[in-house]
Amino acid sequence: MQYFINLVKDLKEGRFYPIYLLYGPESYLRREAVRRIKECLLPGGADEFNFITIDGEEKDTSELLSLAVMSPLFAGKRLLVVKNARYFYSKKSSPDSSGEEGDNTPKGDELKLIKYLSGPSPDTCIIFDAGEAVDRRKKIFREISRVGKAIEFSLLKxxxxxxxxxxxxxxxxxxxxxxxxxxxxxxxxxxxxxxxxxxxxxxxxxxxxxxxxxxxxxxxTPPNPEEDIFAVVDAIGERNAARAMSGINRLVLQKQPPPVILGMVARQIRLILRAGEALKSGKTAAELGTVLGIHPYVARKMASQQKNFNRRQLVGAVIELHRLDRLVKSGRRDFLPGMEALILGMCIKKNDVG
The missing domain is CATH 1.10.8.60 (Helicase, Ruva Protein; domain 3)
Incomplete structure (x- = not known):
């Protein structure tokens, strides 16, 4: 989040760059960044004539640069937003790739853009919205970082x-x-x-x-598959086979493949096993998220669920899940009857918790 806070601070203090490169998986904040820059550069409706959005995969670089050097209408500034900016991808993923992977020597359109960066128009701001991934090794990336501002929009904590x-x-x-x-x-x-x-x-x-x-x-808010897995394991812990199978059926209706369901249940059981061991070693419930490398919300679930099982049950469940996975994949057992038998087997062991 700090990268966005720093950008907003720059804008409020009147610090603008002739070139911005926005990239990374947090697309909501990328769009918000474009909106904030636009509001500051083109206040009071000035965007009607001086705000232009371009598709970088369709427009020629020469046309883009012609717009960049053109004087804005009615004085002020011009803002160009270039979406799908192809200049920053690796050779392997670039739409107009040429040469071998790893060859980052600038060619063609990149050279034109690098030349522009040596003396960008003081009246124009260009925002390149490059999507999620860019190749930081490329000269064009280094040049924009030197002349303008390259900001990675990473997912928030x-x-x-x-x-x-x-x-x-x-x-x-x-x-x-x-x-x-x-x-x-x-x-x-x-x-x-x-x-x-x-x-x-x-x-x-x-x-x-x-x-x-x-x-x-x-x-x-619809539950993600992990939430349904929580419900299944909670039901098993409460010895409620019907509710556990209801959760499995929901996952099937969501078109989750049987191997994926089995893998998710096995992962959940392993996390419960690790949570129990961590708590016995002196870790607190608040520390489980860091210890297990999972979301704190999930960690709290693990701390609660581990009370319903002992180590022998959990290890046995993982073994049975892997066995069922092999049988289903080989076609020797249907998934739902096999899962029902496994869940019933876990639920009837009422006296095996301790």
Whole structure:
């Protein structure tokens, strides 16, 4: 998040660059960055004539540079936004690739752009929106970093995502109950694009209510497959075979392949096993996320679920899951009957917890 805060600070203090290169997986903030730059460079409706968006895969570089050196209408500044900017991809992924992979010698269009960078127009700002990945080894990347600003829009950390959700709720006159932000992230993922859609749905859903709760999240935000796996393992821990199979059936209806379901359940069991061992070694529940390398919300689930099983049960379950996986893949066992038998076997061992 700091990269975005620094950009906003620069803009507020009147520091602009003739060239920006925006890249990385956080597309929501990339779009927001373009909007902020536009508002600062072209205030008061000046964008009608001096704001141009170009598809970098369709427009010729010579045409782009002609627009860059052209004087803006009615004085002021001109802003060019180049989407799908092909200049920054590796040779292997570039649409107009030539030469062998790893050859980063600038050629053709890149050379034209590098020449422009030696003396960019003071009246024009160019924003290259390069998508998720760029090749930092390329000379064009180094030149833009020298003359302008290259910003990587990486995915935000969980604490930043939670703070962002809280802010969006407050803007709408709402608040999030404790633990709710983590639940939204666990279900919707870690991109602001998906989180934006979910928090807006939740704000509409609660109507006149002021607090968004975990129950609201469960009602509105679809669970990801991992949430269904939590439900399955919770049900097994409570010896509720019917509810566990209901969760498996939901995953099948979501068109999750049997090997994927088996793999997810086995991963969950292994995490529970590791969580139990970590807690016995003196780690606290709050430290589990770091120890296991998982989301804190998931870590809390593990800390709770490990109380329902002992080591022998968990190891046996992993062995049986791998055995069923082999049988299903070889065609010697149908997935659903095999999974039902495995779940029933785990649930009937009521006295095997300790």
């Amino acid at each position: 969980n604490e930043d995502l939670s703070a962002w959700l809280d802010k969006q709720a407050r803007r709408a006159g709402k608040s999030l109950a404790p633990g709710t932000a983590a639940g939204i992230i666990a279900r919707a993922g870690n991109t602001l694009q998906s989180l934006s859609m979910e928090i807006n749905k939740l704000i509409c859903y609660i109507g006149e209510n002021k607090v968004i709760t975990e129950r609201d999240v469960e009602a509105v």
